[in-house]
Amino acid sequence: MTKETATPGGAGTLLQLLRDGVPRTRSELAAVTGLARSTVTSRVDALLASGLIGPSGEAASTGGRPPTTFAFNPSARVTLAADLGATHARLAVTDLAGAVLAEHRADLDIALGPVPILDWVVEQGRALLTRTGREVGDLLGVGIGLPGPVEHDTGRAVNPPIMPGWDGFDVPGYVGERLPGRVLVDNDVNIMALGEHYTQWRDAGHLLFVKAATGIGCGIIADGQVFRGAQGAAGDMGHIRVTASGETPCRCGNTGCLEAVASGAAIAARLAAEGFDTANALDVVELARAGSVEALRHIRQAGRDIGEVLAAAVNLFNPSIIVVGGSLALAGDHLLAGVREVIYQRSLPLATQHLRIVPSRTGERAGAVGAGIMVINDGLGAARVDGLVSGG
Numbered sequence: 001m002t003k004e005t006a007t008p009g010g011a012g013t014l015l016q017l018l019r020d021g022v023p024r025t026r027s028e029l030a031a032v033t034g035l036a037r038s039t040v041t042s043r044v045d046a047l048l049a050s051g052l053i054g055p056s057g058e059a060a061s062t063g064g065r066p067p068t069t070f071a072f073n074p075s076a077r078v079t080l081a082a083d084l085g086a087t088h089a090r091l092a093v094t095d096l097a098g099a100v101l102a103e104h105r106a107d108l109d110i111a112l113g114p115v116p117i118l119d120w121v122v123e124q125g126r127a128l129l130t131r132t133g134r135e136v137g138d139l140l141g142v143g144i145g146l147p148g149p150v151e152h153d154t155g156r157a158v159n160p161p162i163m164p165g166w167d168g169f170d171v172p173g174y175v176g177e178r179l180p181g182r183v184l185v186d187n188d189v190n191i192m193a194l195g196e197h198y199t200q201w202r203d204a205g206h207l208l209f210v211k212a213a214t215g216i217g218c219g220i221i222a223d224g225q226v227f228r229g230a231q232g233a234a235g236d237m238g239h240i241r242v243t244a245s246g247e248t249p250c251r252c253g254n255t256g257c258l259e260a261v262a263s264g265a266a267i268a269a270r271l272a273a274e275g276f277d278t279a280n281a282l283d284v285v286e287l288a289r290a291g292s293v294e295a296l297r298h299i300r301q302a303g304r305d306i307g308e309v310l311a312a313a314v315n316l317f318n319p320s321i322i323v324v325g326g327s328l329a330l331a332g333d334h335l336l337a338g339v340r341e342v343i344y345q346r347s348l349p350l351a352t353q354h355l356r357i358v359p360s361r362t363g364e365r366a367g368a369v370g371a372g373i374m375v376i377n378d379g380l381g382a383a384r385v386d387g388l389v390s391g392g
Helices: 010-018 027-033 037-050 114-131 172-177 189-201 258-262 264-273 281-289 292-316 325-331 333-346 363-379 384-387
Strands: 051-059 068-071 078-084 088-095 100-107 140-144 180-188 207-212 215-221 321-325 357-358
Touching: 010 027, 010 037, 010 068, 010 384, 027 037, 027 068, 027 114, 027 172, 037 051, 037 068, 037 384, 068 215, 068 325, 078 189, 078 363, 088 114, 100 363, 114 140, 114 172, 114 281, 140 172, 172 180, 172 207, 180 363, 189 215, 189 321, 189 363, 207 281, 207 292, 207 325, 215 258, 215 292, 258 264, 258 292, 264 281, 264 292, 264 325, 281 292, 281 325, 292 321, 292 325, 292 333, 321 333, 325 333, 333 357, 333 363
Parallel strands: 078 140, 140 180, 207 321, 321 357
Antiparallel strands: 051 068, 078 088, 088 100, 207 215
16 A cells, blocks of 8 residues: 655644544634644635535634534545455445444355455445445445455455455455445454444553454554554464364364364364254354353353463553454353453463453444444545545
8 A cells, every 4th residue: 555644734634633523613723733724724624625524513702703613524425344254244334433324244155255255245335325325426435354364455365264265366456446435454353353442442552352253363452553463464363372272273274273172163063073063153152042061161161262372462462451252252251251260360460450351342343343444544544634635
């Protein structure tokens, strides 16, 4: 992606101030930014013309005519957000504050390949826009989460183990030919972390989001931003070796990985070998909710195995919040209890002094909301807004 630079004191800079939702007058904006009143007036007029801000009543008068206040307009544009999992897909249209205006969920096998899956995203995305009374021209952009390693700068999946045909496929290029706006792609756990952080824990600078489902992954929020690492592989905790794994083969080609023993797929396979009708993580959850001692025992042990890896992460990263989500977390407190047990046992006291380990509050919406927020943070960045209001 090309690095863009914001114009100092440009329209984008003013919009960043107004995105907090607090109405301000031209004089207040001039005082905060240090810009000349005439410059502020020009920038405000440009933002008004773009629809990104609008009049928001009048401020108290200090003599003479009361000055007009201006506020961010979240309905100026919309995003199309897609959270694509191994066996499911969730689409949402959001406004510029991340509020979901319409959504659609379907069972969809990512192994079908990029063309049919992305065609479905485009077709259903257009239908969702129609449901909300919006047009494709209203799109700020499209955000997509994929269940595998993604090079975020290019939006291409890299050697994804459960996504045949996706390796190196130009997702932004393919979708961008069919829908307007920039297309951003990340792995599904990063967008879940972003969605959970933005909606529930915005004041927490350092957060880990663990997805325990068909596979296991971790999204990292550092200083309030998604931390992806050098190539976008940060957080791939499912392929760290754990003590209880022995030489269990993993789909990545190694043995002893966390995902090979503690994922929903691994638990389902073990329960099936014990005579239960379990094909996936949701079958395991259903069995646990029915009170199966065997299912609950496996889930609790999975929590301990996940906690073993997280204990090391707590010592290295020192997060303030660990959020546990994904389909396995729907089984109740048993997974979380196992995670807490090992983290508090093995992590340094200083690192766990104020640590909170909590279930996801955003639930199944986290990925779709996060994909929308990814687009919003990019599209409403100061440099992007400067280009938008100037017709770029």
